[in-house]
């Protein structure tokens with residue numbers, strides 16, 4: 386089966402002021418695959434995710450050059466940020482539930498897309514919360530504020546909120562760092578399930594997680610992609626010494 | 638750096654080296670015992686087999702522990718999985734030293750016949766393979782591993798040659814059949830020892846390169 390390119394990134398550079406956070410990134414992200422980004426703290430993983438979701442446009446002093454295409458269309462030149470983000474959903478590193486009820490958080494996206502019918506919204510909310518492995522915990526308190534629950538629960542509410550808009554691509558920035566092992570495995574199962582219809586990129590500091598769920602792995606270091614390849618190859622026999630040192634814990 | 642993990646790996650490595658050196662001792666002594674029908678030495682080799690078995694079990698436990706607790710990856714994972722395979726082959730070679738020793742005891746109790754002419758050559762070829770394969774592990778030496786894999790054919794050729802010679806001996810004088818059968822068993826064990834040395838070399842190559850083609 387031929388891999389279909391979803392995102393194509395070429396010669397991408399990003400500067401926060403004069404600090405270069407991404408250095409000449411060239412990478413194709415494939416449709417229907419889970420791609421894991423690994424690398425030490427501060428190497429640019431979140432920056433890269435935000436860049437392909439155009440979240441960096443909002444930050445002052447950011448300079449971006451190079452091209453990023455989604456299904457062949459330039460996301461910076463030929464697409465507006467809003468329509469990009471309905472196709473590319475993001476779960477952030479820090480849970481960021483909106484200051485409203487659990488139900489309204491999840492229904493937020495669908496409502497923006499014009500869904501008004503109560504029964505349809507109910508269905509979407511339940512399905513999304515179930516997929517995010519949190520339905521049983523919150524089904525009796527859907528009217529409660531999404532900010533008055535635990536960090537791990539907030540994280541899963543944010544995952545449900547992203548799923549509710551049924552994007553084509555889901556970007557997850559350490560979605561399970563605050564979750565217990567059971568919820569973590571449920572989210573991982575969900576990701577594996579979703580990849581039939583979605584393209585998923587997941588940033589994780591958990592090597593075993595990257596190994597468990599991803600098809601492709603990219604290793605970032607100080608703003609560069611050091612190695613990008615099949616997860617099986619990266620975890621068994623990385624070709625770059627720096628990748629080897631990082632995943633075997635001999636780094637620094 | 639994962640200091641604790643690296644220390645565990647080093648300990649594991651030392652235990653395999655220890656198992657390998659006991660094997661070298663048994664192999665060398667088996668050769669001497671066969672040459673001189675030294676029953677005392679043959680019995681020592683048979684007794685030493687338990688030591689190797691215990692080490693194998695201990696190393697197996699260490700490997701399982703490291704996998705469970707440290708979740709090794711890449712070269713570490715290759716090293717540990719290959720060690721788990723290698724120790725089985727070391728244990729088998731040691732078994733075969735003991736098996737040969739049993740036949741040395743039998744031969745020692747029988748009237749002497751002339752040992753097959755090429756037996757010392759076959760023994761030498763097998764011995765070099767065992768020593769090189771252990772060295773290739775200890776020194777992470779890929780060249781030595783390749784040398785071992787190439788040498789297996791030589792041992793196989795001696796096996797065919799010596800079996801033929803033994804058949805001739807028995808045909809010429811059927812009274813030599815009991816000794817002939819003992820030698821036949823011995824050369825079969827020697828041939829198997831070389832096979833296991835080859836397996837170890839292949840796992841060494843896997844550990845060093847990730848190449849998993851096994852012969």
Ligand SMILES: Nc1ncnc2c1ncn2[C@@H]1O[C@H](COP(=O)(O)OP(=O)(O)OP(=O)(O)O)[C@@H](O)[C@H]1O
Nearest residue numbers: 401404406425426427428429430431432433444478
């Ligand atoms: N808004 C910003 N302004 C200036 N510098 C920034 C900004 N955001 C990130 N950086 C810097 O850019 C680099 C990459 O940061 P980024 O958040 O992408 O790292 P990361 O790989 O996601 O790290 P972590 O694993 O800790 O989440 C870091 O050196 C960081 O300090």
Ligand SMILES: [Mg+2]
Nearest residue numbers: 430431478558
């Ligand atoms: Mg980050």
